[in-house]
Amino acid sequence: MGEFRYLPAAVHRAAREAADDGAAAIRHLRWAAACAERALPVFEQHYPHDTRPRNAVATARQWLDAYPGRGHVDLTDAAWAAEEARGEAADPAARAAAEAAAETTWAVRGFCTAEWAGVYVERAIQAAQAAVAAAESEAGNGQAEQDWQLAQLAEAQGSPLAPLPPPA
Numbered sequence: 001m002g003e004f005r006y007l008p009a010a011v012h013r014a015a016r017e018a019a020d021d022g023a024a025a026i027r028h029l030r031w032a033a034a035c036a037e038r039a040l041p042v043f044e045q046h047y048p049h050d051t052r053p054r055n056a057v058a059t060a061r062q063w064l065d066a067y068p069g070r071g072h073v074d075l076t077d078a079a080w081a082a083e084e085a086r087g088e089a090a091d092p093a094a095r096a097a098a099e100a101a102a103e104t105t106w107a108v109r110g111f112c113t114a115e116w117a118g119v120y121v122e123r124a125i126q127a128a129q130a131a132v133a134a135a136e137s138e139a140g141n142g143q144a145e146q147d148w149q150l151a152q153l154a155e156a157q158g159s160p161l162a163p164l165p166p167p168a
Contacts, residue, residue, distance in 0.1 A: 022067075025111055026064060026067055027156040028124055028153075028156065029060070029064055029104075029107055029108050029111060029124055030064055030156065031124070031128070031149075031152055031153050031156045032103070032104045032107055032123075032124035032125075032127040032128060033057055033060055033061055033064065033104050033108075034152060035100060035104070035127055035128040035131040035149050035152075036053075036057050036097075036100040036101045036103070036104040036127050036130075036131060037057055038131055038135075038145065038148070039096065039097035039100040039101070039130065039131040039134040039135065040053055040054050040057065040097060040101065041097075042093045042094060042096075042097040042134045042135070042138045043085070043089070043093075043094045043097035043098050043101075043134075045094075045138075046089065046091045046093070046094040047085070047089065047094060050085055052081040052082050052084065052085040052098070052101075053082045053085050053086075053097060053098045053100075053101035053102070054101070055078060055081065055082075056078040056079055056081060056082035056101045056102060056104070056105040057082075057101045057104055057105065059073050059074070059075060059078035059105060060075065060078070060104050060105045060107075060108040063075060063108050063112060064108060067112075075105055075106075075108055075109035075112065076109060078105050079102050079105035079106045079109060082098055082099075082101040082102035082105060083098075083102045085098040085101075085102075086098035086099050086102055092133075092137045093133075093134045093137035093138035094134075096130045096131070096133040096134035096137060097130070097131070097134040099126075099127075099130040099133075100127045100128070100130035100131040100134065101127075102127075103123050103124070103126045103127035103130060104123075104124065104127040106123045107123035107124040107127060110123055128149050131145060131149070132145045132146050132149070
């Protein structure tokens with residue numbers, strides 16, 4: 001698998017600064033969910049009857065859609081279920097896709113419980129990185145996935161991002 005230079009320091013810093021802004025945080029979490037959703041077909045191609053990762057992302061989306069009402073959904077169970085799917089997956093691309101779903105759900109849980117102040121940003125970024133890994137492992141198109149993610153993140157932040165140099 002290729003090495004990808006992911007999320008320039010300025011983007012990472014902006015995401016951390018958004019941790020104190022609820023609306024910006026929700027935009028970042030929606031971005032992580034979109035990244036995970038793009039990876040789900042990779043998992044489902046290998047495990048078509050295992051719905052745990054998709055259910056985890058749907059649960060995270062359900063909570064995000066209810067914000068600020070903070071809907072009553074069990075993010076913990078959904079995240080653990082996606083983690084179990086990741087652990088059971090033999091295929092590396094499928095494992096990465098399930099990891100993206102789990103990390104997204106943990107990120108939302110961290111934000112909504114305020115247990116992990118600031119850590120949810122790291123989880124959201126890990127979800128996006130796992131989606132890149134799934135795309136690269138499955139079809140060799142991790143760079144295209146990363147480019148899409150950066151464009152979506154720029155849109156969520158409302159500001160353009162400098163393009164990344166090609167992978168080393």
